Amino acid sequence: MPTLFEKIRDRHVVTRRGDDVLLYIDRQLIHEVTSPQAFEGLRLAGRNVRRPGAMLAVPDHNVPTTPERAERIDDRESREQIEELRKNTLGAGIDLFDITDPRQGIVHIIGPEAGLVLPGITIVCGDSHTGTLGAFGTIAFGIGTSEVEHVLATQTLWQAMPRRMRVTVDGALRSLVTPKDVILAVIAKIGASGGTGYAIEFAGETIRKMSMEGRMTVCNMTIEAGARFGLIAPDETTFSYLKGRPLAPPPSLWDAAVADWKTLPSDPDAAWDREVVLDASNLEPHVTWGTSPQDALPVGGFVPDPEEQPDPSERARMRRALEYMALVPGTRMTDIPVDKVFIGSCTNSRIEDLRAAAAVAKGRKVHSNVTALVVPGSGLVKKQAEEEGLDRVFVEAGFQWRLPGCSMCLGMNPDKLKPGERCASTSNRNFEGRQGPGGRTHLMSPAMAAAAAVSGCIADVRGVAR
Amino acid sequence: MIEKFKSLNTVGVPLDRGNVDTDAIIPARYLKTLKRTGLGVGLFFAWRYDMDGKEQPDFPLNRPSFRGGKVLVAGENFGCGSSREHAVWALMDFGFRAVIAPSFSDIFHNNCLKNGMLPVTLPAAAVRSLIDALLAAPGGKVKVDLAGQTVTGPNGDVHAFGVASFAKTSLLEGLDEIALTLKSSTEIDRYERERKKATPWLFLDLAG
Numbered sequence: 001m002p003t004l005f006e007k008i009r010d011r012h013v014v015t016r017r018g019d020d021v022l023l024y025i026d027r028q029l030i031h032e033v034t035s036p037q038a039f040e041g042l043r044l045a046g047r048n049v050r051r052p053g054a055m056l057a058v059p060d061h062n063v064p065t066t067p068e069r070a071e072r073i074d075d076r077e078s079r080e081q082i083e084e085l086r087k088n089t090l091g092a093g094i095d096l097f098d099i100t101d102p103r104q105g106i107v108h109i110i111g112p113e114a115g116l117v118l119p120g121i122t123i124v125c126g127d128s129h130t131g132t133l134g135a136f137g138t139i140a141f142g143i144g145t146s147e148v149e150h151v152l153a154t155q156t157l158w159q160a161m162p163r164r165m166r167v168t169v170d171g172a173l174r175s176l177v178t179p180k181d182v183i184l185a186v187i188a189k190i191g192a193s194g195g196t197g198y199a200i201e202f203a204g205e206t207i208r209k210m211s212m213e214g215r216m217t218v219c220n221m222t223i224e225a226g227a228r229f230g231l232i233a234p235d236e237t238t239f240s241y242l243k244g245r246p247l248a249p250p251p252s253l254w255d256a257a258v259a260d261w262k263t264l265p266s267d268p269d270a271a272w273d274r275e276v277v278l279d280a281s282n283l284e285p286h287v288t289w290g291t292s293p294q295d296a297l298p299v300g301g302f303v304p305d306p307e308e309q310p311d312p313s314e315r316a317r318m319r320r321a322l323e324y325m326a327l328v329p330g331t332r333m334t335d336i337p338v339d340k341v342f343i344g345s346c347t348n349s350r351i352e353d354l355r356a357a358a359a360v361a362k363g364r365k366v367h368s369n370v371t372a373l374v375v376p377g378s379g380l381v382k383k384q385a386e387e388e389g390l391d392r393v394f395v396e397a398g399f400q401w402r403l404p405g406c407s408m409c410l411g412m413n414p415d416k417l418k419p420g421e422r423c424a425s426t427s428n429r430n431f432e433g434r435q436g437p438g439g440r441t442h443l444m445s446p447a448m449a450a451a452a453a454v455s456g457c458i459a460d461v462r463g464v465a466r
Numbered sequence: 467m468i469e470k471f472k473s474l475n476t477v478g479v480p481l482d483r484g485n486v487d488t489d490a491i492i493p494a495r496y497l498k499t500l501k502r503t504g505l506g507v508g509l510f511f512a513w514r515y516d517m518d519g520k521e522q523p524d525f526p527l528n529r530p531s532f533r534g535g536k537v538l539v540a541g542e543n544f545g546c547g548s549s550r551e552h553a554v555w556a557l558m559d560f561g562f563r564a565v566i567a568p569s570f571s572d573i574f575h576n577n578c579l580k581n582g583m584l585p586v587t588l589p590a591a592a593v594r595s596l597i598d599a600l601l602a603a604p605g606g607k608v609k610v611d612l613a614g615q616t617v618t619g620p621n622g623d624v625h626a627f628g629v630a631s632f633a634k635t636s637l638l639e640g641l642d643e644i645a646l647t648l649k650s651s652t653e654i655d656r657y658e659r660e661r662k663k664a665t666p667w668l669f670l671d672l673a674g
Contacts, residue, residue, distance in 0.1 A: 014650065014653050014654055014657045015650050015653045017632060018630075018631060018632060019630075020630075020632065022647065022650060022653075022654075024654070024657050024658075024661070026668055033497050033498070033550075034497075034549070034550065034551070036499075036500040037500070037501065037502050037551075040500070040501075045642075045644070045645075047644065050654075053669075061494075061497075062498060075498070077498035077499065078498055080498075080500065081498055081499075081500065084500055118667070118668070120665075121668060126549060126551075127548075127549055128547065128548050128549040128573060142549040142573055143549060143573065143576075144549055144550070144551035144554075144573060144576060144577035144580060145502075145551040146551060146577065146580035146581065146643075147576070147580065149644065150643060150644050150647065153644050153647075153648070154644060154647045154648060154650075154651075154654065155654060155658075156647060156650075156654060158632075158643070158647070160630070162572075192485055192543060192546060193485070193542060193543035193546065193569055193571075196543065196569060196570075196571060196572060197572060223547075226543065226546065226571060226572070228572050228573060247670055248667075249667035249670075250667075250670070253666060253667045256667075257665070257667050260665065292485050313484055313541060313542075314484075316482075316483075317483070317484055317485065320483070410489075410494045410548075411493065411494050411495060412494035412495055412497060412498065419517055429487075429489065429547060429548075431487045431489045431490065431547060432489070432490060432512060433489060433490070433493055433512045434489050434494075437493065437511075437512055437517070438512075438517060
């Protein structure tokens with residue numbers, strides 16, 4: 001009867017308090033921005049880190065993506081936060097992938113690469129995109145700094161049981177339609193708060209056929225539908241991704257681990273509080289027009305007209321969004337010019353994303369009005385991409401090839417939009433000011449972003465790549 | 467240790483927008499701090515100020531009649547987006563002690579409770595009437611009684627709200643949740659011993 005989520009939850013219950021359970025947390029990932037106050041809290045209370053070996057830390061949000069970062073970081077506050085992370089992790093005996101470590105990268109990218117994220121575990125991080133890791137069949141969720149401190153001190157968290165939603169996606173994706181388009185379509189369908197209070201399990205043929213990279217893209221954006229948890233049942237794709245990674249079960253334990261993981265998928269008669277079905281066979285590449293990830297539509301579409309929206313508060317929201325985005329209803333999406341293109345972020349900076357973007361960039365040139373960045377998600381992704389020659393493809397086409405980090409996703413390091421600039425971005429949030437004050441964001445897949453870079457405007461990659 | 471929540475009877479500040487995200491509440495550039503304090507300066511920065519740093523006179527937090535209010539009344543899905551607890555710290559540093567909305571993001575809601583800030587979920591129609599009343603007669607007071615679980619609007623309209631019993635106690639008494647959890651250390655130890663036997667591959671520690 002139980003779902004994947006319930007099975008994992010049940011095996012992590014330490015004790016109960018009313019309807020809440022004290023959930024054991026197997027792993028915690030830590031970054032420089034949401035952890036300083038947690039370590040300070042421990043110090044003030046005279047408490048220790050309970051299980052330093054269950055933690056892994058990395059600087060990613062603040063770090064510049066240009067080479068001089070190894071020698072110096074000009075921004076004093078960023079430098080201090082990174083220095084504080086070094087001090088805190090060293091003091092507690094927590095492993096750190098520091099700026100010059102070849103494994104450094106975005107916190108949600110490096111965990112899977114290390115084999116730290118295994119089916120059936122609970123894993124948290126002070127970052128809302130931690131749901132990414134649910135792609136491995138885990139309970140993975142973002143928490144605030146107080147809870148980071150709670151996990152450091154106790155290796156547990158109090159949790160209420162979320163409601164259960166299953167999103168079933170069936171149908172073969174058409175050429176150049178990607179997992180990013182799937183999740184944008186799901187968010188457009190259920191809305192930015194449609195998943196609030198839920199753990200969402202993604203199922204169906206389309207999901208099963210996705211690589212781990214694609215599944216991570218899908219789970220990464222469940223928070224944009226309001227759900228803290230996105231999960232996908234582990235299967236052979238999961239197992240083969242994990243085998244041989246540094247922290248994956250060693251050969252002596254591998255068979256036992258896989259046998260255990262195979263018991264995790266939701267039972268066929270599991271009960272769901274809500275079911276959503278999406279036919280992906282006719283899905284088109286998606287882009288956003290507004291300031292919420294739910295504002296996604298097929299690239300062939302037009303900027304919608306708020307006056308046609310019957311709900312007054314939604315109408316007001318759409319009007320504000322269009323004013324902020326400086327867009328006029330009825331404009332063809334592919335007539336919208338862009339100033340910047342950002343290929344990166346925890347949503348879309350894995351090797352497959354870079355391959356997809358490079359395939360479009362190859363033999364073409366970035367439009368003269370556009371500045372385009374490619375920011376690999378980690379040092380390991382960067383290395384692999386360079387071994388495959390993708391960096392040369394990008395550089396020859398006029399893209400900038402950067403060092404790993406969160407970069408232009410969130411406007412807290414040197415990579416940001418200037419007021420009024422418009423960006424085709426593979427990241428996850430198009431909120432007002434997200435990529436820099438006054439910046440305007442259009443979310444899309446890596447292939448679509450590359451198409452925008454060479455076209456100078458939002459473009460249907462299927463037309464560009466042909 | 468969280469701040470104890472006391473009953474409020476204060477100017478209500480209407481923010482008539484839905485999907486207010488935590489990037490809007492506190493932009494990322496204000497997150498480069500090592501402290502929980504002093505974040506009020508960045509609260510709703512892009513809405514409070516124009517590009518030249520001048521106050522936007524129409525934004526509710528800038529209107530004289532709403533200054534000093536401790537209760538924010540906003541649209542649905544308040545606090546969506548990033549998990550940054552800085553959003554709660556910024557609201558509290560500015561003076562807010564409660565937010566009333568038809569719905570909250572899960573992480574923001576949680577973060578409020580960890581800091582002594584009360585998130586009050588009321589039906590959309592009730593929130594609408596509160597916002598309308600506050601906009602019609604700016605400076606109107608909103609009473610928030612956690613013990614009795616009621617909100618009283620400026621027109622005397624009373625709205626009951628739900629709150630989880632532990633969260634209520636925790637807010638009223640200002641409990642230290644980590645200290646409480648550490649009382650279960652024996653159970654946590656036992657859990658770890660059993661897990662290590664059942665799934666030894668979860669104890670191959672990175673730094674170990």
